[in-house]
Amino acid sequence: MQCNNINSTGEISKCTGCQFCEAVCPVGAINISLDKEGFYKPIVNDKCVNCGLCKKYCFKYHAVDFSQCDDNQLLCYSAKAKNKMVLEKSSSGGVLTVIFKQLIYEGYKILGVGYDYEQNISKYYILNSVDDLYQIQGSKYMQAKSGEALLNVLSSINEKCAIIGTPCLMYTISNYLNERCAREKFVLIDFFCHGTPTINLWKKYIRKYGDKFDSIFFRDKTYGWHEYSNTFVSGNKSITNKATDDEFFSLFFDDQLLNESCYGCKYRDSLSQIDIRVGDFWGNKYDHDSEGVSAMLLTTQKGRDIFDKIKEQLYFEKVTFNEIVASQAYKKEYRFNKEIRNKYLKMLRQDSYDIAQIYSKYKKDLPFTKKVKMFAKNNLKRYIPKNLYMFIRRAYHRNNEER
Template structure:
């Protein structure tokens, strides 16, 4: 029977919930905003199926990929709409066109992240773009199993631990399954994400004047006034991506205006806390699925550092790294992708998360203590503020750069004057 004593021992994949023959396990949210399985001891028959499908208890062997590529979608529009190179869409479209089903993470009407499936090419747009929140799997493993047993092709995408959970849940290999995971830094708390959105709505609702249009105040009444969220908007480019919210707000005449709020990732409060590892799931600090242990056929991710490895293809529109991990993955149709061969070592240079878990910091426990007493914004700003000495060093460094550029400019102007 599943009994979580140490929260690092549960990645929240929900495989145990879906495999239990008595349906006596439910996922319950804890005080940090993460879901954990809780079993009804009175109904449990001690079959141990829940333990047999747990990716923490049943870890696979470490692997290295068979082939490694830098890749991007040849469709420019899809590429721009995607977080990096648009490779997920390129993998998914052939599955759909052959009558298959694609599973991925999308936002629901309350902007929670949930796993779902689509059967049309148009439906794939909901799965595009990174979502830095742990998705709620629900019954997606069971649904995928039903489709597989019907003989339909299935592409299932998710975090490495979710793919590991899916593989164990299925209990056998299916030739009609293509499993795709991505390079995962760690999954932030859905509870913190909910708190961030609620604070944002409250802030905008209380503003007398809008930062977007001072002459026409914008007041958000609920989370439903948000019409689009992008964690990785490319308005400033792929490397300097922005967090963007599209708002649908009343214009005072019965109609609605669409307004874009966009912040560079290092200025957005939620992203600052995520990148500082303040509210990742406890299991992320001891991830059971690093080193390609998930069993996925393909692993995708941003090819960070491509400008150092293959600068000739870096146009700042997004480049993926694509790791082919199985013979099944080798048989994928790559017709809609541009592929450039590279190496696992080169990918690792910019993506250490492939093999290393994030380091647990003292600030994590401080975050949960403070955020229950003060606003999320003030807590994150306080815990991500650089030490005074470090800030002074940065100030002095920037000052010296400014003085050097000023002297260089004066010297150049003097030289030009003498030439004349």
């Protein structure tokens, strides 16, 4: 019999690790596990009855529909939560907590990403209470295991639910719900997506701080929004590491260790799958803000209605689409050097190297221009007056935005 599952040939793009195939398989024939590079990939077991459902929804087999949302529907805002506690604990302007709070009051359940402290991985959880929202605050820069939580949501598509996730996952969920005429019950939210780095990077990095944590504050604002950090807490010990010259952030943002599907990804360029897109409002406009500002794109009437209900809880300003996307991974392609990528993915798997050794070797392998850029990024601030630093940064951002 011809293979009709996600292992059949004819793929037109790479597996994003979205894990939707696992959730949609009616007989539990798909297990998701980390491949040797540290990305979630599906394995089909012998329970498969060749029904073809997984292949039907997997975008490896479909050209992406680039149709954007209706331009007349699109509204763009910068926004930050008025509630200081919410703002402080959120990675950007805290708008997601404000949105989810409102939706919980309206009877929605929330599917969001928290952290599993037993396994040290990011994971999807279903939340029904405003008091639990703190569990999903903070950007975990890695693929999130969707497992039971997504399965649960898909098995009750007649219940109101709001989901936050990467554009690739939201794209598939939206197609699935549209086909079942169940989209109305859902609020779908994604973010401007830089991509997901190998989980092996995270695992190697946290070993520097221990293996069991009571809490981790992801991209926290101890030193401000622009100078974000990770804070690791175990017992009465707390360590905060600034992003500047931090191994995890530097290796992630240098783009060599992302999932292969993230290079040239088209899902993050599409806005048709969601009601709201959020992100950090990077760039010139809020360079002086240290509390955090969110970018919000409202792409449907449902998105606009939600904004109308929460706007009293936000400081906001109407902005243009171009102001938001100028500093975003939107319609931008990343490239990677295959040799470098393979070399460091391999080192991350080897116990003999710790993260400091890997990072130090990595910096030496950078091409000259990148070395200068990284040195400037990591050191400029330490050696020149703050005003001069801000002047250079603003000029850099302005230049980027004009391009």
